[in-house]
Amino acid sequence: MKALVYRALGVAELTDLPVPTPGPGEVLLRVDAAGICRTDLEILAGNYSAIFPVVPGHEFAGTVVDLGAGVDPSWRNRQVAVDPLITCGHCRWCRAGRPNLCADFQAYGSERDGGLAEYVAVRTENLVNAEDLAPEVAALAEPLACAENGAARAGVGPADDVLIAGAGPIGLLMLTAFGVRGARVTVAEPQAQRRERAHRFGAAESFASVPEAVAARDGAGFDLVADVSGRPDVVQQCLGAIRKGGRLLLFGVCPPGSAVQLDPHDVYARELTVLGSFSVNGTLPAAVASLRDTTAPVAELITHRLPLDALPGAFDLVGAPDSLKVQLAPH
Ligand SMILES: [Zn+2]
Ligand SMILES: [Zn+2]
Structure with missing residues (x-):
């Protein structure tokens, strides 16, 4: 062979x-x-x-x-x-x-x-x-199963108002996994063509950057901010986009040893949660089900x-x- x-x-x-x-x-x-x-x-x-x-x-x-x-x-x-x-x-x-x-x-x-x-x-x-x-x-079940693991880690549900930073292939898979769970998803993505495609995948709103998405709602953030860009500068922006009581999901692969600034007082006072999501975690069956059920x-x-x-x-x-x-x- x-x-x-x-x-x-x-x-x-x-x-x-x-x-x-x-x-x-x-x-x-x-x-x-x-x-x-x-x-x-x-x-x-x-x-x-x-x-x-x-x-x-x-x-x-x-x-x-x-x-x-x-x-x-x-x-x-x-x-x-x-x-x-x-x-x-x-x-x-x-x-x-x-x-x-x-x-x-x-x-x-x-x-x-x-x-x-x-x-x-x-x-x-x-x-x-x-x-x-x-x-x-x-x-597509395996890459979608990675997004399903992220959705499970973050406990995504219909009440969630989510921002996804990045609308390349992985961002679209995350949009699919979050959409099946009923979340309202906003996308931050610099490329206009990718934003347009994100809307076909169910995004409710899209902006060219994370700060623009936050500014559009007068500084109020999101319940969940998911980074799929894998860029520390974007992760830094994501940290500023989390609503009180909200969570940050790190899904994009930042270079090992990279750093962002985190204000521990902010995490304490606003009860923020930072989550990582790696690979699949028994989530292949959920991914196959989502591929059947999604309208994306x-x-x-x-x-x-x-x-x-x-x-x-x-x-x-x-x-x-x-x-x-x-x-x-x-x-
Ligand atoms: Zn892969
Ligand atoms: Zn083991």
Whole structure:
């Protein structure tokens, strides 16, 4: 089969590999759609844990075409989305229902071979039935599940008046997850085209920046401010946009070691909450449900659908001005 392989830091090549044999408790998936994520670039650059050589790709959906020993035969021929996390199940975080913080955290696409290939072997416990979704939409379940984790961390509900800072692909997924929970969402995003798209995804209002969003309501802030920009200067602005009793959700990936100024008196006196949200946390089923239930035009997120032969060059499209989700269609 064709697969992208990370041989070593900075060395990615499309190559031929044997089709994997599913082990006990595993299935063989024919990959129907696989997204490229900024994390895949970070893994190649050495900024994220991984064991080389590895087939990258943690955002994929496929069809079960073969079963390992002991697997329920009803999985055969099913279309599934995949939770990429492989966790120990017995450390203090796993026991507390926070497997994304597992002491022995591994994932498909970083420590185990992932989805940027024609086939991949996956444990049945990582499969989520996604039969009624188009495969390219099912492959959005993993990035949406990250936003679902953020929504769960922040306890987003219909009473929430939310500001999302950033309306790129991740901002739109967050808008989708928050919208399904009934929150009223305002977006702060410098690019007019992205603001326009955010309205199609359900944003009630949009502004070019966080300070403009706050000024438009005479300085009154929001119940929840979610940063997806990953920029410390924007996070600083977000801190000034939280209403009394409100919370800040840090979802965008700021550079390690970056800093913002926090007034502890302000956090104390106005009872503010600062939350982080990392990866998925058993939230794949919620994401698949949201993909079914949302009125947001989620398929618009997929701006590129390319054959595997486009790898690794297609990595250059990630973050390009006219691209949102770049996906591979291996078959
Ligand atoms: Zn990702
Ligand atoms: Zn664990």
